[in-house]
Amino acid sequence: MLDSCTNNALLPDTALYEPLMTWTEIISHEDSLQVFDHESGSDAAWTAVRPEYWTRRHVCDWLQFCCDQYKLDSNCIPISHFDLTGAQLCSMNKEEFIDWAGVSGECLYLILQNLQTDAMPVCDNPEEESAFFKECDTKGMLCAEDTKNQKGHNRVKSGQQASHLWEFVRDLLLTPGDHQRILEWEDRDVGIFRVVKSEALARMWGQKKKNNKMTYEKLSRALRHYYKTGILERVDRRLVYKFGKNAYGWQDCKTVM
DNA sequence: AGCGTATTTCCTGTTT
DNA sequence: CAAACAGGAAATACGC
Numbered sequence: 001m002l003d004s005c006t007n008n009a010l011l012p013d014t015a016l017y018e019p020l021m022t023w024t025e026i027i028s029h030e031d032s033l034q035v036f037d038h039e040s041g042s043d044a045a046w047t048a049v050r051p052e053y054w055t056r057r058h059v060c061d062w063l064q065f066c067c068d069q070y071k072l073d074s075n076c077i078p079i080s081h082f083d084l085t086g087a088q089l090c091s092m093n094k095e096e097f098i099d100w101a102g103v104s105g106e107c108l109y110l111i112l113q114n115l116q117t118d119a120m121p122v123c124d125n126p127e128e129e130s131a132f133f134k135e136c137d138t139k140g141m142l143c144a145e146d147t148k149n150q151k152g153h154n155r156v157k158s159g160q161q162a163s164h165l166w167e168f169v170r171d172l173l174l175t176p177g178d179h180q181r182i183l184e185w186e187d188r189d190v191g192i193f194r195v196v197k198s199e200a201l202a203r204m205w206g207q208k209k210k211n212n213k214m215t216y217e218k219l220s221r222a223l224r225h226y227y228k229t230g231i232l233e234r235v236d237r238r239l240v241y242k243f244g245k246n247a248y249g250w251q252d253c254k255t256v257m
Numbered sequence: 258a259g260c261g262t263a264t265t266t267c268c269t270g271t272t273t
Numbered sequence: 274c275a276a277a278c279a280g281g282a283a284a285t286a287c288g289c
Contacts, residue, residue, distance in 0.1 A: 217266095217276090217277085220277075225263075238272095238276080238278075239276095
């Protein structure tokens, strides 16, 4: 089986993003992030939006970009697996991602991680940018040599995803996989979900925050604080919550590939 | 050091 | 009765 990562000298330095934006430009678009309309899934390019907030369309565009620019073999990518949002994409850990994404998984994971973290060159210096992509290139080659036993990708930082409780909840809802029915969508279209296993949810949140004294009682108090900020809306049913107008990243985007 | 935000902790009362 | 919900109040954690 041919690993597409072997496929070329990836990243011909600065030419890489020529048709797109430089990182500096991308970062300067932070402001436009604030006004991005998640409801309508409107038009910001994936380059202008943080991966965690990508719509399905953005994920699709990003994948296409990776295939084009990194010469990944699209035949080796399970395209149907990428019918997911950025939040879903980002919530997978490395193992899950690689399982999910096929033989190019490690390459794609690395690219995504670098987009997510400040490993992105935040500078105006094209030389640094190009150095960044060279490093990315090197890692890409590594993954071609051995897709299994590469552990030391120190470049990939552990990331800052889901640092807030509501994001943690959201990502749990969106993550395909293994947390067995702790949360379930009640009405996905409008963002209503139900806490199925309250103690388990508290335990997971406690683990994440390294707080073994977390309880659902306390977690739910934190959730109720979200009512006043519009992250959540009240639903007068036990263990049922609804994402509010200030929550993002949970929607099921209608525009698909 | 000071501040603001996001919880965490505790509590009293109410509802399911 | 147990489990949740409602919020107020205060303590804490943490990033800037």
